[in-house]
Amino acid sequence: MTSASTGLPLSPEVREVTRKVLGLSEPLCTECSGRFFGKLGHGMSNPERWEILQSNLQETLPAPLPTPSECAICGGAFARIDAWVERALRVVEGYEWSTFLCGSRWGPENLATEEALWATTGSKWGESLRTAFNREFGKALARATGKVALQEGSEILLLADVPAGRVESTVFSLYFRGRYRKLDRTIPQTRWPCRVCRGRGCKRCEGTGKMYPTSVEELTAGPLTELAQGNGHRFHGMGREDIDARMLGRGRPFVAEVLSPKVRTLDVAAALQEINTRAEGRIEITELAPCAALDVRKVKEELHDKSYRVVVRGEVPEEKIKEALNLLSGCELVQRTPVRVAHRRADLMRHRKIREMKMTEKEGQLFTVEVRAEAGTYIKELVTGDGGRTQPNLSELVGTPLEVVSLDVLEIHDNVEGEPW
Ligand SMILES: [Zn+2]
Numbered sequence: 001m002t003s004a005s006t007g008l009p010l011s012p013e014v015r016e017v018t019r020k021v022l023g024l025s026e027p028l029c030t031e032c033s034g035r036f037f038g039k040l041g042h043g044m045s046n047p048e049r050w051e052i053l054q055s056n057l058q059e060t061l062p063a064p065l066p067t068p069s070e071c072a073i074c075g076g077a078f079a080r081i082d083a084w085v086e087r088a089l090r091v092v093e094g095y096e097w098s099t100f101l102c103g104s105r106w107g108p109e110n111l112a113t114e115e116a117l118w119a120t121t122g123s124k125w126g127e128s129l130r131t132a133f134n135r136e137f138g139k140a141l142a143r144a145t146g147k148v149a150l151q152e153g154s155e156i157l158l159l160a161d162v163p164a165g166r167v168e169s170t171v172f173s174l175y176f177r178g179r180y181r182k183l184d185r186t187i188p189q190t191r192w193p194c195r196v197c198r199g200r201g202c203k204r205c206e207g208t209g210k211m212y213p214t215s216v217e218e219l220t221a222g223p224l225t226e227l228a229q230g231n232g233h234r235f236h237g238m239g240r241e242d243i244d245a246r247m248l249g250r251g252r253p254f255v256a257e258v259l260s261p262k263v264r265t266l267d268v269a270a271a272l273q274e275i276n277t278r279a280e281g282r283i284e285i286t287e288l289a290p291c292a293a294l295d296v297r298k299v300k301e302e303l304h305d306k307s308y309r310v311v312v313r314g315e316v317p318e319e320k321i322k323e324a325l326n327l328l329s330g331c332e333l334v335q336r337t338p339v340r341v342a343h344r345r346a347d348l349m350r351h352r353k354i355r356e357m358k359m360t361e362k363e364g365q366l367f368t369v370e371v372r373a374e375a376g377t378y379i380k381e382l383v384t385g386d387g388g389r390t391q392p393n394l395s396e397l398v399g400t401p402l403e404v405v406s407l408d409v410l411e412i413h414d415n416v417e418g419e420p421w
């Protein structure tokens with residue numbers, strides 16, 4: 001390797017700094033010596049950089065000292081990079097991974113020494129210890145394992161804690177997207193910790209720590225977590241329906257997240273079948289597929305119209321209902337946060353558009369209404385009026401207090417054509 005092929009400038013200034021680095025009383029490894037010039041040239045390692053610069057001095061140098069094991073800047077971490085690789089591999093033993101990101105934590109004295117020596121030698125081209133170590137650690141790890149270093153979206157993070165002499169690992173979550181239909185009016189979307197004991201287990205929850213025996217989250221992410229040998233799960237839905245509402249039609253998009261998975265390559269078709277078999281008609285999932293962490297934000301941010309079916313009880317003549325529904329179709333509601341959720345949501349006014357409302361059935365005191373409305377509309381309150389907190393509302397328009405017997409979400413109008421949401 002020559003200075004010509006690497007673009008390393010061999011100016012008097014560079015020669016001067018090279019002499020100063022050689023003259024330092026602190027012992028330095030070839031990596032840390034070359035790093036004073038780290039931002040100069042390309043396509044070579046720092047020890048190679050140092051080699052070229054030294055031979056360029058064209059002066060009779062004292063016989064080269066053996067590479068010190070205790071470098072004043074890195075403490076010998078670069079010379080022992082293979083030991084760091086071994087430590088890293090021990091920490092993630094038993095985990096499946098194909099991509100990784102390396103990081104490092106240094107003592108303040110390492111960083112301070114480096115900065116002080118930059119000043120002493122007058123180097124303006126120094127590369128930081130951390131950047132160089134992370135890169136060399138990553139290169140060595142890739143060589144040893146054949147796995148791929150990624151800056152973003154890696155499966156694990158390996159952090160070398162240099163002063164402590166150990167590697168810490170973070171195993172990133174595994175994500176699956178899909179759609180769920182909920183056919184059971186007694187289960188919530190997510191695991192709901194017991195209000196009395198906050199999850200520790202008490203008499204109220206019969207030791208389960210939960211308000212409800214199961215949830216869409218547990219029925220979906222539970223089997224995935226078992227299959228991936230994770231240590232927990234999270235569930236992210238595109239909105240949520242009330243516990244007593246069914247979710248029908250094509251179902252609701254979700255992302256299930258498995259925490260700290262040991263296994264990352266699952267037979268997704270078999271997992272889907274397993275989930276549906278175990279949930280025995282309480283829920284049904286479709287379109288299960290692996291996805292990225294970014295999809296969590298996407299599924300939570302997307303807002304789409306929804307269609308509902310409400311069965312209502314009230315003694316009202318058919319004509320009067322139809323007249324009221326005509327008035328409500330296309331109307332903008334003003335909804336104050338409903339009383340039933342006010343304990344956990346901010347009390348505010350929201351404006352929501354009703355696209356369409358129509359009656360589909362009437363028998364005695366019961367009638368069925370189908371509604372298509374903007375995301376975030378409180379449908380039960382649209383019917384009852386919630387003590388006047390929703391304006392206008394069906395009860396006031398027909399002049400009789402109405403009761404919601406049942407509510408189903410019929411459809412979420414996300415990307416009907418093409419890609420699943
Ligand atoms: Zn060093």
Ligand SMILES: [Zn+2]
Pocket residue numbers: 194195196197198199200201202203204205206207209210
């Ligand atoms: Zn409890």
